[in-house]
Amino acid sequence: xxxxxxxxxxxxxxxxxxxxxxxxxxxxxxxxxxxxxxxxxxxxxxxxxxxxxxxxxxxxxxxxxxxxxxxxxxxxxxxxxxxxxxxxxxxxxxxxxxxxxxxxxxxxxxxxxxxxxxxxx
Amino acid sequence: xxxxxxxxxxxxxxxxxxxxxxxxxxxxxxxxxxxxxxxxxxxxxxxxxxxxxxxxxxxxxxxxxxxxxxxxxxxxxxxxxxxxxxxxxxxxxxxxxxxxxxxxxxxxxxxxxxxxxxxxxxxxxxxxxxxxxxxxxxxxxxxxxxxxxxxxxxxxxxxxxxxxxxxxxxxxxxxxxxxxxxxxxxxxxxxxxxxxxxxxxxxxxxxxxx
Numbered sequence: 001x002x003x004x005x006x007x008x009x010x011x012x013x014x015x016x017x018x019x020x021x022x023x024x025x026x027x028x029x030x031x032x033x034x035x036x037x038x039x040x041x042x043x044x045x046x047x048x049x050x051x052x053x054x055x056x057x058x059x060x061x062x063x064x065x066x067x068x069x070x071x072x073x074x075x076x077x078x079x080x081x082x083x084x085x086x087x088x089x090x091x092x093x094x095x096x097x098x099x100x101x102x103x104x105x106x107x108x109x110x111x112x113x114x115x116x117x118x119x120x121x
Numbered sequence: 122x123x124x125x126x127x128x129x130x131x132x133x134x135x136x137x138x139x140x141x142x143x144x145x146x147x148x149x150x151x152x153x154x155x156x157x158x159x160x161x162x163x164x165x166x167x168x169x170x171x172x173x174x175x176x177x178x179x180x181x182x183x184x185x186x187x188x189x190x191x192x193x194x195x196x197x198x199x200x201x202x203x204x205x206x207x208x209x210x211x212x213x214x215x216x217x218x219x220x221x222x223x224x225x226x227x228x229x230x231x232x233x234x235x236x237x238x239x240x241x242x243x244x245x246x247x248x249x250x251x252x253x254x255x256x257x258x259x260x261x262x263x264x265x266x267x268x269x270x271x272x273x274x275x276x277x278x279x280x281x282x283x284x285x286x287x288x289x290x291x292x293x294x295x296x297x298x299x300x301x302x303x304x305x306x307x308x309x310x311x312x313x314x315x316x317x318x319x320x321x322x323x324x325x326x327x328x329x330x331x
Contacts, residue, residue, distance in 0.1 A: 005124030009131035113196040
């Protein structure tokens with residue numbers, strides 16, 4: 001008789017687990033949103049300190065990356081692309097990669113629209 | 122140990138699992154995440170909003186100030202579109218050269234339709250002069266002119282009425298006319314739509330031309 005009751009108990013638990021956790025409802029992750037916001041703010045801070053526009057217009061991505069380094073935590077890898085329409089992508093492709101886009105219209109009296117794409121992973 | 126103990130243990134485990142799951146309140150967590158994501162889109166929209174006065178500032182010394190503003194908005198629209206967001210709206214820009222008192226002057230007016238719909242009918246009215254247009258496609262720019270003759274510095278009001286297949290709209294904005302000065306005045310109605318949020322802003326930018 002004990003075996004029958006044990007089987008019934010296991011079936012009860014399994015039924016509840018399947019009903020409650022079997023609906024493919026995954027717990028939302030915040031990491032990508034917070035990383036994206038952090039990257040966007042970093043670009044904004046760089047822009048406000050006049051260290052973004054001239055480099056972006058000259059397509060000097062290395063200089064932008066060097067200026068961004070102190071603003072982004074060390075454990076996050078990142079790469080910057082500057083473009084008008086067709087932008088490049090990093091060679092490293094991971095599931096955790098997020099990208100943010102910052103738009104600029106030019107610098108002082110130089111009208112040159114550019115997108116600054118910051119990939120982080 | 123009697124067999125009923127297994128059943129009692131099962132009930133206790135089930136109640137614990139149900140309580141745990143309920144306390145997690147995933148719906149509220151998802152709502153918080155959506156709120157954060159829509160906040161991020163608001164930041165991107167603000168980036169565009171902050172950049173428009175810079176375009177005007179950059180272009181003040183150039184002849185094609187309205188053209189540059191339109192180019193930038195089109196550029197931003199394409200950029201947002203590649204990120205599954207729709208930037209829609211309408212721009213109305215006026216540019217007049219340095220005004221001399223009681224002298225005929227031409228005011229250039231540019232309308233950029235990017236409402237995402239064809240403008241079926243558009244009526245502009247300034248200081249008693251009316252102009253009517255029809256069938257202006259999405260992503261099209263229309264140029265027109267209005268005569269102005271001001272004896273002294275004063276404000277003019279440009280009235281805009283338009284309809285599309287889905288909506289009618291009536292807007293107006295003030296154009297300050299100052300003797301001895303030329304000005305750019307832009308009316309911007311911008312809307313950024315995504316699956317998560319909608320951001321809208323309606324504003325006027327004025328700049329004195331050198």
